Amino acid sequence: MDEHAQEEKKLGFFAKLKAGLDKTRKNIMGGVDAVLGGFTKIDEDLFEDLEEALIMADIGVQTTMTIVENLRKRVKREHATDPSLIKGMLADEITAILSDGIQEEESLPNPSVMLVIGVNGVGKTTTIGKLASRYKAEGRSVLLAAADTFRAAAIDQLEVWGQRSNIEVIKQGENSDPAAVVYDAVHAARSQNCDLLICDTAGRLHNKKNLMEELRKIAKVIEREHPNAHKEVYLVLDATTGQNALQQAKVFQEVADITGIILTKLDGTAKGGIVVAIKSELQIPVRYIGVGESIQDLQKFDAREFARALFGD
Structure with a gap:
């Protein structure tokens, strides 16, 4: 892509961000x-x-x-x-x-395993589909694990995304053990020399203790079966819920070692100020923001661009 086209693309992104905010x-x-x-x-x-x-x-x-x-x-x-x-x-x-301590670029060396967590309804599975497609477009080999076995719809939805991007989805039946799904997926990722494995997980916050156990078990499986893989835990939050998203993040912080945050549905809300609160109070980098429905609308979060879009030049 020549410089001019890149500049066009960047301007397009910024215009989208500005409109979304x-x-x-x-x-x-x-x-x-x-x-x-x-x-x-x-x-x-x-x-x-x-x-x-x-x-x-x-x-x-x-x-x-x-x-x-x-x-x-x-x-x-x-x-x-x-x-x-x-x-x-x-x-x-x-x-x-x-832009406090301008966050380091997202670093996902090969191989990496990413756990994606968040309550139902925040757009978690859709976000995983978009992420997978994004990483694949960057030239990585990607594999998906349907470890949100609590909802049959989540497994089906992930498969649809997988088919769209031609990415294999490792799954078992509804209500099967999420750690078992991750076990299968890790072995598939290793045998295929896959660059990135992204795992969808169930997010039942009202059941904090179970969720904690489940995530711990999954983490143990990854650690044991794929010790050399780099690990990330991304939390997906719905920006339209405002303060509630901040509360959710605090609870998830108690149950998991979150390394990044993805904020969805920023384009449909007046509550985008929550990005500022999350960045300030949680000290966890915001990695991606969603400013629309299409795959391209999941953007890498850039603090300066965000501030510029918010206040206008």
């Missing part, structure tokens, strides 16, 4: 503009109203308090008095959170 941008900036428009000077009342507006925009309580505290300090330091200056400062703060 439209509702979120209006939600955050609309609230902020409304607050700033009501004040002629910067005072404590302004900060309190701003705090409320950010919390309402799903930035998260903890994160909001940190942001507003930093704004107070900066206003003092720069002797700022004009409320309109706050907007740029806020953009700086959020950009800083998003």
